[in-house]
Amino acid sequence: MERFSRVLVINPPSPPGFVSNKDSMGGFGQLFPPGATYMPPLDMVYLASFLTEKQVPVEVLECLGMELDLAHLTAAAARACGGEAEGRVLAVVRTSTPTLDWDLSVCAALKAQTAGLRLAICGAVVTHVAQRIQETGAVDYLVRGEPDDVVYELVQGRALATIPGLTYLGTAxxxxxxxxxxxxxxxxxxxxxxxLFPYTRYQLPKSSTHGRVAFLPMITSRGCPVGCHYCPYPVGQGGVFRYRTAQNVVDEMEHLAHDLGVQYILFRDPIFSLNQRRVLEICNEIQRRGLTIEWKCETRVDCLREETVRAMAQAGCTGINFGIESAEVEIQANSGRKPITQEEFIATVRLCHELGISTFGFFIIGLPGDTADTILDSIKFAIDVRTNWVQFTAASPLLGTKLRDWAISNGYVPEHEQDYVNSYRVMMGNENLSKEQVNGLLHFAQFIGTNFINRRGILKDTHAGTRVYRLGRQMADALTYRTAQVIYALGRWYFARRLAAEA
Structure with a gap:
């Protein structure tokens, strides 16, 4: 017999003063300032779809896209429970690292104001904070790992003790x-x-496309075997690369384009081109079907042969995100990353630009072994590699990562420390730099990135067609490149004097 007759799939409202993106950082989430674009947690979309396919009645309360505050959420949950016997409705609430306490307070409010509602909580972070969740008494179940089958078996009435991935409150x-x-x-x-979701409300940031277009994310593979110590993807998705076939991927792309009017797809795979043969199959299938749609992905430079990049460009790829992290191969190796040289990055970025693919470079400040010189070298490389966009973040010791184990063992963060908002805030120093020194270098990097490389989005559309716009963009590129070099030189001089005085 079914244990529950109805399931509410809930993405709670953001904590006050923030916009939550629970799909970022490998599902561990981040908080952004008000005004940030909304991005749905893909695991919640899959969960609702999986249950619906299994004929389970589902109601989605995606509070960001639906603009539901706590009061409206509790009212909607109460309405959904109306007419159902007590204890027959299950709410599955998605949480993340920076929103955990807030989400638990949302669970407590739902439980207090909706009699008989049962609550389960899920998300990549749940496994690592189970005791903390249990102590609140706000939920009845913890769903660990990917939620689809766990929740379905829970709903169907399978014996609790026989459901892998479930933590539940027993009699003892x-x-x-x-x-x-x-x-x-x-x-x-x-x-x-x-x-089932307010999908027309989701928007891309300026760095992803030009103008406002109908957009949705997709994920075609899960898991990452590379094992970088700072990366949350292997923690939340495992270290085995699991992927969908090319036929299945393009079927979904065609569905999004033809049935939902989607013009742009953002692939959320950890390393989209880890299996380059599969990527070539995807690209060939897109072209075979005559499917016209733009898309963007994230991958590693050493997972891209020239043949692959050219096929991607011909199949509609207009953007690639690259994790550069550090310009120094020694710093990359210190973090468990297979090193990639500056020359490799430069060659691949140049090829992308020749083919009309915009590029985005990610850098991490304050990794193990980083010094002021290596960080400044990375800032200089961020200017010289000439990606269209850059992002500088702080090395963040996320729960479950080897970087966190290293930080705890060296006393850079306390074992109970979970004060994580996003990776733009410094949480620790390293063996060479204090937390305050890392913070100063990060702010300098972000100043250059925001104002001179990204130019706050001004004249950054690489796909604008007018001759006047292209000329203006080229002039802005040249001017801000030279200005960034000057600002960098001044900054290097300043930090050399400052750190020498602090020594």
Whole structure:
């Protein structure tokens, strides 16, 4: 017999003063200032779609896109429970690292104001904060790992003790079942049923496309075997690369374009081109079907042969995000990353630009082994590599990562420290720099990135067609490049004097 007759899939409202993006940082999430674009947690979209495909009645309360505050959420949950027997409605609430306490308060409010509602909480962080969640008494179940099958088996009435990946409150206290293995057959999952979500409200940031276009995210693979110590993807998705077939991927792209009017797809895979043969198959299938749609992905430079980049450009790819992290191969190696040289980055970025693909470079400040000189060298490389956009973030010891283990063992963060908002805020120093020194260098990097490389989005559209706009962009590129070099030189002089005085 079914345990629950109805499921509410809930992405809670953002904490006051922030916009939450729970899909970022490998599902561990980040908080951004008001005005940031909304991005739905893809695991919630998949969960709602999976349950719907299994004929489970589902109501989605995606509070960001639907603009529901706490009062409206609790009222909507109460309405959804109306007419149902007590204890027959399950709410599955998505949480993340920086929103955990807020989300638990939302769960407590739902429980207090909706009699008989049962609550489950899920998200990549749940496994690592289970005791903290249990102590609040705000939820009845913890869903660890990918939620689809766990929630379905819970709804269907399977014996609690036999559901892998579930933690539940038994008669003698909390019971943690064995973990559930990651699903390797991703083709079996239904396509996201975006009609359950306010999908027209989701927008791309300026760095991804030109103007306002109909957009949705996709994920075609999960897991990352590279194992960089700072990366949350292997923690939340596992270290085994699991992927959908090319046919399945392009089927979904065609559905989004033809049925939902989507013009732009943002692939959320950790490393989109880890299997380059699959990428070539995807690109060939897009062209074979005559599918016209723009898309962007994230990958590693050493997972891109020239043949692959050219095929991607011909198949509609207009943007690639690259994790550069540090210009120094020694610093990359210190963090468990397979090193990539500056020359490799420059060559790939140049090829992308020749083919009309815009590029975005990610850098991390304050990694193990970083000094003021290596960080400043990375800032200079961020100017010289000439990606269209850059992002500088702080090395963040996220729960479950090897970087966190290293930071705790060296006393850079306390073991209980979970005061994480986003990776733009410095949480620790390293063996060469204090937290305050890392913060100063990060702010300098962000100043150059925001004002001179990214230019606050001014004249940054690489796809604008008018001759006047292109000329203006070229002049702005040349001017801000030279200005960034001057500002960098002044900054290097300043930090040399400042750090010498502090020594």
């Amino acid at each position: 206290g909390w019971v943690e079942n064995p973990p559930r293995l990651f699903d390797k057959n991703l083709d079996r999952l239904p396509f996201p049923k975006w009609e």
